[in-house]
Amino acid sequence: MGSIDHIATLIKLGRTLHKNFKKFKNADKDLSKLDSQLDISLFVLETFQTVIRDGTNGLIRDQKDRISSLLVHLQGLFDRLERMFSRFPHDDKLKLKLGDKVRWTFGGKSDFEDILHEMERWQARLRDVIEAIKFLQDPATGGERALYKKLFELGGRGVSHADMVDDVFHRRIDAPIPKFKDWKPDFKRMVHSPHHPNCGFIWTAQTWVFMETRRFDKYAPQSVDDVRLLASALGKVDTNSMYILRCLGMARDTRDRRDNRYVLLYAVPNQLARRTNWTLAMAIDNEPKPALNVRIRYAIEICTAVMFTHSSRLVHKSICPENVLILPHAANGSTMQTASTYLVGFDAARFDEPEGAIPPRANGLQMNSNQAQEILPKRRWYHHPARHGHGRVVQFGIRHDMYSLGVVLLELGMWTRLQRILSMSAFTRGEFDAKRLQGELVRGARLRLDGEMGSKYMDAVICCLEDAGGPKATERQTREVFYERVLRQLRQIVV
Structure with missing residues (x-):
């Protein structure tokens, strides 16, 4: 020493x-x-x-x-x-x-x-x-x-606020979350796709907020207390350093009284100047390709958000381009060059319990199996092959988030959706072959990313897609691989 x-x-x-x-x-x-x-x-x-x-x-x-x-x-x-x-x-x-x-x-x-x-x-x-x-x-x-x-x-603020989130989950501090009694469920959907049937921006109290729903029922292993715990924890994030929206509170969703769900409301960093392509998915479909340095910055911001999500003892479970917002930096800013990305879609997130531990009901934040089966086909392109067994997730870990992140980084680097990178018809006929899809994604990254984004970016994406830690790696080992070979690798890129 x-x-x-x-x-x-x-x-x-x-x-x-x-x-x-x-x-x-x-x-x-x-x-x-x-x-x-x-x-x-x-x-x-x-x-x-x-x-x-x-x-x-x-x-x-x-x-x-x-x-x-x-x-x-x-x-x-x-x-x-x-x-x-x-x-x-x-x-x-x-x-x-x-x-x-x-x-x-x-x-x-x-x-x-x-x-x-x-x-x-x-x-x-x-x-x-x-x-x-x-x-x-x-x-x-x-x-x-x-x-x-x-x-x-x-x-820095990101680390200290991630530690606050950790404190909330471990119940070291009490962080009551406001309830919005006067919340009205009238809003226009942000994304007209099955990925986001219940998320969007709403105008309330002369400001924009972002909303997403957390669904549960009497058969689910979660409760209203679980939703409240998630909202309280996300209320401690620092948006500018963690690239995660701060939760303002929760409200009961009354649009369908047969459906038991709550709405989580999030602060938007800056006022939205005009209607634009608010998600990464929409931007890739409709916006010209940004400069290389902008795409690198987006990638670092998304990876930073994922890192702080995991540092806060959460596993996201739904990383995809529809769950990455692109929002202006300034009140009147609207260009892709100056915007920043923010990770949303915590409607399926769960608390990351120590390996081998059985999550207690109060801290479970587990998505129920019916909901998992409902969402899985819609997002299966971003799901790790190990998650395609019988439509259920037994234990979702950091390596599964890494795989989803790798697919997103591939699309971001190429500024092309998967449907155009690969021939998706080969994966929609007959039984879905997730392992074959993984191989095609890795091959596509090797062929196209080096010339488009550079070798460091390509290596980071392939590390995510190839499950570099391996199925037997501990969560600690997977964290190390992600930090060293993905996040640090991207931060070292000089444009």
Whole structure:
């Protein structure tokens, strides 16, 4: 654990520098920025020392090496800071003279700004490590849980809010969700297809909201409490960093009194300026192909949403182009180039229980078997071959979401729906052959994606489609494959 000893040394050196530069608070306002940066840096390092002291259980294979390289980088950073501060007097009674301020303004300030930028880059890299720890974290309780929570607060809004969702599911915090008593079920369907018979945008209280339904009946292993739990958890997401819409509340769907279902209502990030092709499926069918960098960005956003879904202890179960919204970034924005993607369709999601555990009824969030049989034929093109046994899902895991994501990324990269990538007539005659479809999708990705999107994108898609973790891989191993070979791979693409 030499790297941990190195952290302790850096903390000691950092504290000395922190104490020294406080004597120069009249030098320039920029120094106060360094003060806060050092405070954050020292806290991160102290937290890392505590969390990682017993080994690297929370890290993927090469994260320890990345931390070591970060420490070397930090050592050089602190050395440069020390040289900078040595230019100024170290006596508490002395104030900086005009000449000192001039030297700072025309010499030291630019060096300081360079160092500050380096520290910001270091923080971004460190946040990647914290993000990986969150994604790969095993359930933690007690004191260990408290330490991780401190660390996750430094990982950015996405990580900290994914941890809040986790808290709701584990009932560590109580998050009541509003009920909309005055909700009216009059709306225009967003997508005229069997994929979305009960989802769409509605106008309420002078703002747009997105709605989707959660159906259950007396034979289902879920209850109204399960729906409320899902709504409460999704009410904790941060839309801008997680690319998942935040749930505003729930309401009873009264359109058909014979049908027992609730409506989940979600905040739309920006007001919709005009009617457009709101889903990825509609955009691919009707919009010209966006630039390469836009499609890469869409892919990263979708994968980030999937990662945070899994980090929040949810399995989505319905990843498809109809469940990816494309919404404007600004109130008046409407172009594909500036829009962002958001994952929706949590009407079938379930809580991700530890392997081998039997989900309790209150936390089940299980889709009932009748609903599974009803939806399966409509979305079977995106379902993992293992799900095509008898129309039922016994245990849906992360690898099944990965496969669905791979199909979506293939369509996104080619900007073409499956019907045009493959001859679907070969799969609609007679019995549906999901295994053959998988082979054709992999072959199509190898033939066409490299030239269209580059080798890194192609490798990420094939990793999803080929079930790289394998049927015997644990959820932890599947998470590692997804983070390392899909999300990180896409983030490394330079356009």
